Amino acid sequence: MAEPFLDVRGMRKAFGDFVVWEECNLTLEEGETHAVIGGSGTGKSVLLQTVLGLLQPDSGSIRFRGREIVGADPATRAEIVREVGMLFQDAALFDSMTVGENVGFELAQLKLMDRAGIRDRVAEVLEWVGLSGIEDRDPAQLSGGMRKRVGLARALASGPRLMLYDEPTTGLDPITSDVINELIIYLREKTHTSGLVITHDMPSAYKIADRISMLYQGRLIFTGTPEEVQNTDHPVVSQFVHGRAHGPITDGA
Structure with missing residues (x-):
């Protein structure tokens, strides 16, 4: 079996006593768009920054097109990251x-x-x-x-061969958000890039993603197609994607 286009294994990241990721395992196939959802402050942006090489994990492996990013020398890391493009949340112009x-x-x-x-x-x-x-x-x-x-x-x-999207529709009205969604789909088809997206915008995730993973308490607790995510009976995922005020996330279960 071919190695995944992007393969994150056993990644742990903490800032002092605060553990962001306990054990992150995530794969991205070539040509796929994979969305990671979760509440604010759960470490979604940390994932992108670590894949991009801006942060180093405390442990674990990140392989991009078969090449290890974690622990690579600066020249090798720069060569790998040169094939990665990123759309920052505020565009960062x-x-x-x-x-x-x-x-x-x-x-x-x-x-x-x-x-x-x-x-x-x-x-x-x-x-x-x-x-x-x-x-x-x-x-x-x-x-x-x-x-x-x-x-x-x-x-x-x-x-780039891989595009990272940090909350691509945050701060935009619904119509403009859908313009961005359509553009992401168009560019994937035109340039054949793979995409890793972090978002809490569920209509956007459903539209642009081939698979969606849910981040909760330092782990990816669920991965599935948009249809599987919408119809899951997993209590945490269901509460989040349907925007319910009560459930395990808010009630502390």
């Missing part, structure tokens, strides 16, 4: 740069292309996200949804 400079930032910093090549690539990925011709605008001139799309264009500019 540089306000001192134009849209075009933001989108082409990594290409310029790593000298992956000459100026003409960067200009053409920026125009291409902005077209993908439906924002052609805005290279000279400042981020302050953009709506929240446009900022998200520019952030997505920047993440895609270097041609």
Whole structure:
């Protein structure tokens, strides 16, 4: 059997006495979009930051396309992570740069292309996200949804094999949220990237994910298809996905 595209095994992460992950086991197949759901403060963002190499787990293994990230030397880690793109929750655009400079930032910093090549690539990925011709605008001139799309264009500019999405629809109205969902699906089909998404937006998770995992008390307690998640009788998962005020999460069971 082929090794998973992304394979997280036995990952533990704590900050002092606070244990975020007790034992994380998660796989992502090539071409798949896998969503991780859970309440605020449960460690969803820590998962993405650890996969991206911004944090190191206390123990465990993270293998991307068969290569170990944990404990890798800086050069190897940088080479692996170069194939990973990330859409940050607030888009994380540089306000001192134009849209075009933001989108082409990594290409310029790593000298992956000459100026003409960067200009053409920026125009291409902005077209993908439906924002052609805005290279000279400042981020302050953009709506929240446009900022998200520019952030997505920047993440895609270097041609990643894996996309990480940190709450891609947070802070957006329902219509704009669905525009982002449709865009994620379109870009997966166009670029054949795999995706790991963290979210508490259940309509978004149901629409974009092939599988959904629930994080609770430091562990992934359930993994299934969107249909299986919606219909599960697991008390914790059911309470969360249906937004019920009473249940094991809030009643302390």
